[in-house]
């Protein structure tokens with residue numbers, strides 16, 4: 001989707017430090033190798049790479065605009081207009097926020113210590129099969145790719161929004177206090193869910209109470225006309241939910257959305273009865289593991305709160321599939337094998353990739 005010069009400037013609050021007569025600007029790109037003619041290249045500074053060093057390459061590839069927070073050599077900027085902002089990471093979020101409001105889809109935000117990606121996939125699968133006010137949502141649901149859930153990933157997700165999208169299901173991740181608040185500022189969610197509060201990322205968030213405070217920023221950031229899904233099974237989440245004054249959909253034991261009689265399904269996966277108020281439906285899930293019942297109930301609660309009907313919720317949950325290496329059930333010579341090695345492999349990869357070259 002194209003940007004005008006006014007939109008780029010008003011969204012970021014930036015100033016033009018090198019003008020060109022370009023009027024239309026293409027997609028926002030953070031990777032100079034992906035710049036096409038007319039793209040807007042935004043120079044992010046990461047731990048290992050500084051995008052400012054690639055501004056010249058972006059211009060060479062035909063960028064119509066380069067957004068920076070540091071000096072760049074103007075002589076190599078070719079046809080690119082150069083806009084300076086105080087902080088390019090912030091500008092990326094501001095651009096995403098601008099598009100989110102210009103296109104005005106409903107935004108469903110998912111955070112929590114565990115189960116974000118699974119709940120996101122299940123929720124999106126349900127919405128794809130749902131109709132709201134007589135209109136099918138098929139093909140109109142945008143969702144986070146994989147784990148694009150941080151201050152770069154969330155903006156890049158929202159920047160994929162197009163006119164046909166009516167709803168965005170986004171994952172919010174954090175390992176530092178204040179990140180969820182900023183992610184909510186960018187996404188301005190209409191609905192929110194905190195899947196769980198557990199001891200993860202304690203290096204940045206200090207204690208379980210610190211984790212709860214950080215995740216709780218989602219509920220605290222919600223508009224009063226928004227709605228939240230509250231996991232009654234998690235005492236921390238339950239407490240965070242109590243403070244929210246708007247509409248709530250509770251799930252777990254004693255909640256509006258409940259899972260009864262779970263059992264392993266012949267072959268693979270699980271079966272259970274999904275209860276929403278007094279309605280009941282048999283569901284067969286392609287996942288195993290108790291925690292995936294919580295994730296399914298959370299996705300059902302979110303979708304129900306959004307207006308999806310029980311048959312769509314059942315069909316959506318039944319179509320959702322585990323990510324590779326996330327409680328993936330395989331059979332090998334008659335033996336069932338559960339592969340849940342995703343995080344282990346990711347950690348190992350991180351360790352290897354940080355090893356200094358000898």
Ligand SMILES: Nc1ncnc2c1ncn2[C@@H]1O[C@H](COP(=O)(O)OP(=O)(O)O)[C@@H](O)[C@H]1O
Pocket residue numbers: 112113114115116117118119195196291292294295325326327340342
């Ligand atoms: N609701 C949950 N509670 C506890 N652990 C969970 C839950 N959901 C998933 N997990 C565990 O965390 C792993 C990652 O799940 P995922 O949905 O990708 O979570 P996230 O996106 O929050 O990292 C799963 O393979 C499983 O071992």
Ligand SMILES: [Mg+2]
Pocket residue numbers: 116117118146147149171
């Ligand atoms: Mg994830």
